[in-house]
Amino acid sequence: MSRPGDGEQRRAGHPRRYTEETAWRAWDGWATLPDLDLPAAGQLVSVVSAHPDDDVLAIGGLVQRLRRRGCDLAFVCATDGEASHPDSPTMTPTRLALHRTDELGRALARLGCSGARHTALHLPDGRLGDASAELANRLEPSLQDAAVVLAPWRxxxxxxxxxxxxxxxTVSDRWQAGPAVWEYPVWAWHWAEPGSPAVPWGRARAVRLGTEERLGxxxxxxxxxxxxxxxxDDPADAPVLPHAVLAHFTRAVEVVFT
Incomplete structure (x- = not known):
């Protein structure tokens, strides 16, 4: 997950503070979320991410469950994540992109997906909004046979x-019977609050993780x-995912919007 640019960390109306994970874990709304109904075995699920970690952070447990169910999984990453440390004195963007691509491969292997098809689009990190038409066109081949597409929340x-x-x-709408698009939140856990009306809870479905899924x-x-x-040790090389951020992704429930 790369850092958004200054002034882009939240959309208009989002609070300028972070929500602690303790608030999310204390929320009684988790129990009211319906469980996610999984696709049938053998169906293709295409997993789209903006950066080489978004999908693992948000739905790493769901990915494992889909694999065990027998779904065919394919992964598409739009960028190489080269902008996560823009002022780094030790790592060039090119070198960082290579590191992050390797890290993603190892992470997917941990989820049991080392043999899954993976497509890297190599689009510019931090500027996908400026390449929306190209992004959709290049996503299309990876989504055309999918029953379900998992993508970051709009x-x-x-x-x-x-x-x-x-x-x-956009790609799904190009076909008369396009794949279902299920959206997963990533950054939203930082700015949203439990029960926030800015979050489409009516579309939310829960994936309640077992011990092995959480460990994986x-x-x-x-x-x-x-x-x-x-x-x-340079401040510009600080982790993008410190413990306070990672805490959002270690809880026992994942969420997708169907």
Missing amino acids: GDGHPDHEACGRAAV KAEAINEFRSQVEPLS
Whole structure:
């Protein structure tokens, strides 16, 4: 998950503060969310992400469950995540992109998906909104045979995430019977509050994770060393995913909007 640019961290109307994970875990609304009904075994599920960690963070448990169910999984990453540390004195964007691509491969292997098809679009990190038409056109081949597409939520508050969600819906709408698009929140856990009317809770479906799924997801997240550990002692090399942020992705429930 790359940092959004200044002034883009939240859409208009979003609070300028972070919601602690303790508030989410104390929320009594989790029990009211219906469970997600999974696609049938053998169906193709295409997983779209903006950066080389968004999907693992948000739905790493669901990915494992789909694999065990026998769904065919394919992954598409729009950028190489080269803008996560724009002022780094130790890592060039090109080198960082290579690191993050390798990290994603190891993370997917932790989820049991080492043999799954993976497509990298190599679009510019932080500027997907400026390439919306190209993004949709290049996503299309990876989505055309899918029964379900998992993509970042169009209201997530991060411009790249929102661009990916919009592109997935655009592509699905090109066909008379296009795939269902299920959206997953990533950045929203930072700015939204439990029960917030800005979140489409009526579309929310819960994936309640078992112990092995949580463990597998944690191991996968730990593969993103460039994001969870400092690149150096320089402040510009600080982790993009410090403990307070990671806490949102270690809870026992994942959410998608159907």
